[in-house]
Amino acid sequence: MSAPNEVPALVAAALDLSRQRGFITSTRNETGRLLAALAASRTGTLAELGTGCGVGSAWLSTGAPKGSRIVSAELDPALAEVVQKLFAEVENVEVTSGDWSTLEKYAPFSLLFVDVHDVKRSVDMVADLMAPGGIAVLDDFTPSAFWPPIYEGRVDTVREEWLTDERFTAVEVLIDAGASVIIATRR
Ligand SMILES: C[S@@+](CC[C@H](N)C(=O)[O-])C[C@H]1O[C@@H](n2cnc3c(N)ncnc32)[C@H](O)[C@@H]1O
Numbered sequence: 001m002s003a004p005n006e007v008p009a010l011v012a013a014a015l016d017l018s019r020q021r022g023f024i025t026s027t028r029n030e031t032g033r034l035l036a037a038l039a040a041s042r043t044g045t046l047a048e049l050g051t052g053c054g055v056g057s058a059w060l061s062t063g064a065p066k067g068s069r070i071v072s073a074e075l076d077p078a079l080a081e082v083v084q085k086l087f088a089e090v091e092n093v094e095v096t097s098g099d100w101s102t103l104e105k106y107a108p109f110s111l112l113f114v115d116v117h118d119v120k121r122s123v124d125m126v127a128d129l130m131a132p133g134g135i136a137v138l139d140d141f142t143p144s145a146f147w148p149p150i151y152e153g154r155v156d157t158v159r160e161e162w163l164t165d166e167r168f169t170a171v172e173v174l175i176d177a178g179a180s181v182i183i184a185t186r187r
Pocket residue numbers: 025026027048049050051052053054055056057073074075076079098099100115116
């Protein structure tokens with residue numbers, strides 16, 4: 001174990017909400033700590049696509065420096081409302097109800113955590129939302145020992161595109177033996 005066992009209080013509250021709602025796709029702690037560490041290097045506006053129960057937003061909030069803010073969009077309006085309540089007293093987090101287009105007006109982003117499967121395919125859309133030097137974090141890949149990367153017997157064209165797009169300098173980072181994220185910095 002190379003990280004503290006305890007998580008920040010706001011993250012614990014979001015994890016409790018996930019458990020209460022039986023929401024099983026919340027961000028894992030390893031990814032959350034990575035988000036917090038990256039957020040600490042950012043200024044301006046950080047964003048998340050796919051709020052879920054607010055775990056990623058909570059990690060971003062604990063890492064982000066004073067004066068920065070986090071906006072997060074959740075497609076499910078009922079879930080967005082519950083998470084808005086969770087963050088009601090948290091100054092630097094705003095949760096919106098809707099898809100990525102509700103975030104457009106807050107762009108450009110110094111960091112964007114993309115946690116919606118379909119949006120991961122949209123390199124063009126993400127590229128347009130990022131500030132120069134902004135960091136996109138794409139969650140939920142499965143490590144592959146091959147190039148081009150293979151997932152379930154096929155070339156993973158989404159990952160291939162992220163790792164070769166000339167608008168980004170990108171790297172795949174292992175979260176554990178079975179999970180990875182892509183970190184892509186906008187040129
Ligand atoms: C993997 S979960 C997000 C987990 C969350 N980021 C966290 O840190 O725990 C994906 C969430 O994205 C939401 N979602 C799906 N499509 C979306 C879209 N087009 N725009 C915004 N949210 C979306 C789902 O309702 C779900 O709550």
